[in-house]
Amino acid sequence: MDAFRSSSASAPPARKSWQEIAAEKRQADMEKIPVEWRLMTSTLAEAKIQRSLVGEFIESLLDAETRAITSMDVTGLVKQMSSGELTAVRVVTAFCHRAAVIHQLTQNMLEIGFDMALKRAKELDDYFHVHKQLIGPLHGIPLTLKDQFHIKGLDTSMAFVGWIGTFEGRKGTGKERNFESQLIAEFHSLGAVPIGKAPETSNNILGYLWSPHNQQLSSGGSSGGEAVMQALRGSAFGIGTDIGGSVSMPASYNGIFSLKPSSGRLSMRGVANTGPGQLVMPTVPGIMGQSVETLRLVLKSLLSKKPWLQDPYVVPLPWRACEEYRPEPKSSTQGHSTPAIGFMANDGVVTPHPPVQRALNMAKAALQEAGYSLIDWKPPSNLESLEIHGCIARGDGCPDVWKALQLSGEPEVPEIEGLFEPHGPRAPMSLPEYQDVVIHMRDFRNRYQDYWMSTATRTGNGLPVEVFVSPVTPTAGLLPEKFFYAEYTNSTNVLDFPTVVIPVTTVDESVDKVDAGFRPFNETDRLNMEAYNAQAYHGAPAAIQLVSMRLSEEKLLSMAQVVVDALDRYKTRSSLI
Structure with a gap:
């Protein structure tokens, strides 16, 4: 009997299922939310039947101070903290409270760091009390991030169940919860305060993330969790x-602004990622927020830290002022020429849905009324981007994703079903095949640049187009499994162009009808338009994107403000007619 007990005692514990590990993670997150911020079961049930969570519904769940503070943009928060009207503790508390409510409504926080954030806020207040100045341009500003960025004290799982409690799937490295991405270190020195991290849109830990504007629609991917957080104002950026x-896509589906910079402008050092060895078309950090001014302030602040000194893959390019780009066009008598703007109504491959067409037409009319010259934009075809993007992004067969899934035994989420063979990754492309794709990409970039420069013969001022307007995606919302075309955004990664997403309007089922004369370009175009459902999309945001040449983020942000100001004047005038 004693021998039996000894043998039994030494047996290894049974391996937990991925469902059990995920459930424990969800419970651990919930326990990090203060009891006084937890919602009643009846409130959660009511939330599930709401079409929209933005506006009145979520505001009704918050106290007056939380509503007031979280309604402010970053520049306003910084101004009030610099004057002493607000403290960092009050600001961080308000956003943590709101983020806690959002998480309970939507399940969009993989990592909750409220205690750490409030401790840091107290340190910032102590600094301000002693020095009578802010520690940096983002002093006390709460932010959230997609769960790829390592923050000391928090897990980084990228929503892989098998990565929970590890360092990128490995145990015993000494880096578990004890490692910091360079971008996080930069934010710390600027005074920004991370309060938590959001998941991939579709994942096996928290489930699927829906748009808070219309809960029948997807939040978009893959940074959908962060887009939901911004749509519901759970952090300042x-x-x-x-x-x-x-x-870009989740920003457009959630009615927020975003900046995707060119590669090498912001640091990805120490950031967890899939396909980390793929540097031909690298993943880039992108900024999401409530205004162009927020995007501008965050980018300018990060560049002030000279990230290229720590990350050799960052281009040594400090912030460049673009005062010559102002909201109003300039007359020739002022010695300036009005910037010309390219306009792509469609790319000749897939036609945008009616609400996206309306958003584009509003932007076009607004800019023309403001005196800007618009040039039809017909560059090399996005069909070439279609041939290039997938081969580079997934040409290795994605063995690292397969390995991560096998750690826990979790299944692929629907969005990547078919990516693998039944028992492992697909065979990778051969090196010569891969090099042929890269050569094609180089040629595509060269011809696109030639086209861009050739527009100088059509602008009327002898200068090429400054930026161009295009759809973000063909859809203003996304019904799961009804997405057929991504090249409006994929192409900007293939070309390494920076982009800004600008929300314009929302879907109106009484207005946004398919034109009776619509004739599809091809089968994909037909499938895309047949998937449009005005009633299902009603209330979803409709956005446009602004695109500029590689590494010209400052100019792009200046021109984005031009577009926003023109749209504001256009909407005001239209409402008065």
């Missing part, structure tokens, strides 16, 4: 990652 529209 957010950071996602992008290799094929993963910041």
